[in-house]
Amino acid sequence: MSVIAWIALVSCAVWAWLLLGQGLFWRTDQRLPRGPAEPERWPSVAVVVPARDEAEVLPVSLPSLLAQDYPGRVEVVLVDDGSEDGTGDLARALAERSSGSRTDGGSRAGLPLTVVSPGPPEPGWTGKLWAVRHGIGVVCARGEGAPDFLLLTDADIAHAPDSLRRLVAAAVSHRLDLVSQMARLRVSGVWERLVVPAFVYFFCQLYPFRRVNRDGARTAAAAGGCVLLRTEAAERAGVPDAVRDAVIDDVALARAVRRAGGRLWLGLAEHVESVRPYPRLADLWRMVARSAYAQLRHSGVLLAATVAGLALVYLAPPLCLAIGVGGGDAVAAWAGGAAWAVMAGTYAPVLRYYRQPPWAAALLPLTAFLYLLMTVDSAVRHHRGRGAAWKGRTYPAPRAAADR
Structure with a gap:
């Protein structure tokens, strides 16, 4: 031959x-698991959003977080990581607009939002993880005590109104310490159509979701745009400090949680989408x-x-x-x-x-x-x-x- x-x-x-x-x-059937029933008591949740120069996408993504239909106690903390485009001021304006608008019966306003700025990251920290650390510190220092769960979500991620409810219900019903959904990325222009689906395909090939979701498996991964993390598991794993210099922070976070005995779940999202545009090949290339x-x-x-x-x-x-x-x-x-x-x-x-x-x-x-x-x-x-x-x-x- x-x-x-x-x-x-x-x-x-x-x-x-x-x-x-x-x-x-290659299969796409790993979707958020549903429990037999909703929790009798809904855990408290703090949503931490690291944001650096995100004024372009916040008008779409942040209102979706503030409009979450969640029965338990929940607050949103946006960490303005040295933005120069007015990200922090825009977030406050969006929150004021959300609190002034009521849902169906006029009984509920938007979720409370706190905007904080941590200052430049210390040596050895990536900017995103420095912002996450500061956001977690803010919510844990509240008089109510640390929340039961942390939702770490990127500033370009838009959530359906029941997204948080579904995430928490899955974590509680299946006793999971980390639940992560790979947000559906934007696929609009020619280059996005050519490159973006392959990005997800290659990620799944490197970290097969079935293996990630198997207890005791060596494979560990998460999708950084949407990570629901049990606060107790974060403390056991020492995160984010333990992964403070990780560029691929979502995978490093999942590995730390698994090493500490945590149970993981990772799958494709149905109610979580990225609104960040990548119209040119150069934009995708840099990513x-x-x-x-x-x-x-x-x-x-x-x-x-x-x-x-x-x-x-x-x-x-x-x-x-x-x-x-x-x-x-x-x-x-x-x-x-x-x-x-x-x-x-x-x-x-x-x-x-x-x-x-x-x-x-x-x-x-x-x-x-x-x-x-x-x-x-x-x-x-x-x-x-x-x-x-x-x-x-x-x-x-x-x-x-x-x-x-």
Whole structure:
């Protein structure tokens, strides 16, 4: 057999293993579990929203939090992390507007909002985790005592009115310490349609939700846009202090909670959406390149292995098919075609979740090539001192391995 045929066969074998042996990562049926009944006593909740220059998205996201229909005690704390676009003032204005509007019978106003500013992060802290730490400190210092749960949600995340109620009900009914939903990201423009569903697909491949949700599993992950965390579990895990320098903070948080004996759940959201736009390829490129090299623990060896793996798994199948058909190599043609077909088949459920046409699954090799370039660029930026850069801040590599 030719070298091309061998490459195609290896790629086909890898896809067979991914299809059956990687926790059925391609399925999209991990949705928020429902309990047999709602809690008799609804726990208290503090919603902590770290925000840095978020004036563009707050008018959509923040009112959805203030309008939560939750039977228990709940408050919202927005931590203005050194914004220069009036984020804090806008949040206060939105809260005043919310408190002045009543729901159906006029019996309930918007949830109370506190806006605080922690000042610049101390050395060794990422800005987001510094803001989260300050927000948790504010709510725990209240006279009512620490809340039972913390909802950590990003400033670009919009919640359906019953989102918090569903999250808490799931945590209480199933005795979970961390419940996280991967928000449905915006898919509007051409580049968002091409890149965003693949972002979720690759995340699920790295952290199969079924494995995350299995008690005692080694795999641990969360989606940082929406994390409901039991306060007692946070204290046991020592978070956020224990993960203060983590660039990929959601995964680090989940690992810390699991190491402390906590029970995790992660799935796709039905009532939680990101409203942040990524209209240009450059916007999406920055989002991925910001943390791609950190995901590889800033290792050149892992970078080389990742590039080789992406080429073998995603780029080789269509190339082997084309070369096999053009050169009369039957083995290369059928093995490359089979691998491409399995690849597209596993991608189709995510596209369906994002309401995209099924034929777009055939474009996954092109998208994977873009992600390969983004990953290499992430490493180049790191070595040029511009690695984990976000909104005017650049973070060095963590002081220790990612699995602290």
